[in-house]
Amino acid sequence: MNEREHKNQPLLKAFLSSVPVPEDFELQLWIRRALRELPSVHIPDTFEEALWQRIHAEQQINSWRHGLAISVLLTALWGGILGLWPASRSSTSVTQTAPLRGVVVTEPLLIPADQRFIEIPPQPPRKPSLQPQRSLMPIPGGTNPLPPPEE
Amino acid sequence: MPVRPSELKALTELTDEDLMRLFQQDNSEAAYTVLVRRYRSPITNFLYRFVGNYDDALDLAQETFLRLYKYKHTYHSVQRFSTWLYTIATNVARTFYQQRNRYSTASLTSMQSSEEEEPSEWEIPDTSYIPDQRVDSTYIAQRIQKALMQLPPVFREAIVLREILELSYEEIAEVMQTELGTVKSRINRARQRLQELLRDVYEELYGTPTSQAE
Numbered sequence A: 001m002n003e004r005e006h007k008n009q010p011l012l013k014a015f016l017s018s019v020p021v022p023e024d025f026e027l028q029l030w031i032r033r034a035l036r037e038l039p040s041v042h043i044p045d046t047f048e049e050a051l052w053q054r055i056h057a058e059q060q061i062n063s064w065r066h067g068l069a070i071s072v073l074l075t076a077l078w079g080g081i082l083g084l085w086p087a088s089r090s091s092t093s094v095t096q097t098a099p100l101r102g103v104v105v106t107e108p109l110l111i112p113a114d115q116r117f118i119e120i121p122p123q124p125p126r127k128p129s130l131q132p133q134r135s136l137m138p139i140p141g142g143t144n145p146l147p148p149p150e151e
Numbered sequence B: 001m002p003v004r005p006s007e008l009k010a011l012t013e014l015t016d017e018d019l020m021r022l023f024q025q026d027n028s029e030a031a032y033t034v035l036v037r038r039y040r041s042p043i044t045n046f047l048y049r050f051v052g053n054y055d056d057a058l059d060l061a062q063e064t065f066l067r068l069y070k071y072k073h074t075y076h077s078v079q080r081f082s083t084w085l086y087t088i089a090t091n092v093a094r095t096f097y098q099q100r101n102r103y104s105t106a107s108l109t110s111m112q113s114s115e116e117e118e119p120s121e122w123e124i125p126d127t128s129y130i131p132d133q134r135v136d137s138t139y140i141a142q143r144i145q146k147a148l149m150q151l152p153p154v155f156r157e158a159i160v161l162r163e164i165l166e167l168s169y170e171e172i173a174e175v176m177q178t179e180l181g182t183v184k185s186r187i188n189r190a191r192q193r194l195q196e197l198l199r200d201v202y203e204e205l206y207g208t209p210t211s212q213a214e
Helices: A002-015 A025-036 A047-088 A091-097 B005-011 B016-026 B029-051 B054-070 B081-100 B108-112 B139-149 B153-164 B169-176 B180-206
Strands: none
Touching: A025 B139, A025 B153, A025 B180, A047 B029, A047 B054, B005 B029, B016 B029, B016 B081, B029 B054, B029 B081, B029 B153, B054 B081, B081 B153, B081 B169, B139 B153, B139 B180, B153 B169, B153 B180, B169 B180
């Protein structure tokens, strides 16, 4: 088996051409090696300390923002309650109780009397109102009124 | 720091996912501290290679861990923790870039460009890079970092995740929230660009590259 393989080798070599190596193979290899051998950046001893300071500062800012948001919300709620309270009261007392609005006193407007409007024309005496038709109808099982007398 | 060392020692054997579960359920600051200690170096490295400035990288690394603390409830145990954390770091870095280039005309939507698309206007290379001696003390390291900064951000992101953090293509696709094919394409194009940008450094060191084909 091994002998056969050995015999086939020159034949394979004749058929398979060798792979061309690019001209800049060495240059490429050198660049890759040089990139991997670049010196590591020195990390200062204060790296972690500075990081924790930043984290704590960030947390403080966040809690401050949180507090501010809550206070704004509470202020808005309180303002809303103050604004809605007068409106919830009766309309007559609004002028007295409305916040930020002074009571405006207006003098009564006097209009000179005009006879045309004062004189009341004579009116015909009012006829007594007719009883509703329904009352003339016989009520079953009740006391029915008598019909009007014929002339 | 409110965490006792004995508390930390008991947790060091736990996996990232177990630590995260502890942190989520019990609000364990010890678990959080162990995670920070485990990932502070790779995250800061990734961010430095991405933004090219040591102070910015440290600041963004802290921002990443701050977001981890703040948004711990958004992590699902089915995810790999490292992938999730690198996604946060990538988003932090992108936001940083977006704010820095806010006067440019492009938008973040171009980040989702397909494989066939050319880098958009958003992906303007950073030409303001100044070598940082505190990290890259050698000439070669400075030149490589400078070349990285000359890549469009999406290419840089992909190549740093692949070559420096050694993430798999699948993990990079998850971190970058894009297709696997797009990731491969970006990495290949990043490598090609780096070859162009670093050829002169290589030739200075080793002479003209030779073919091994023969």
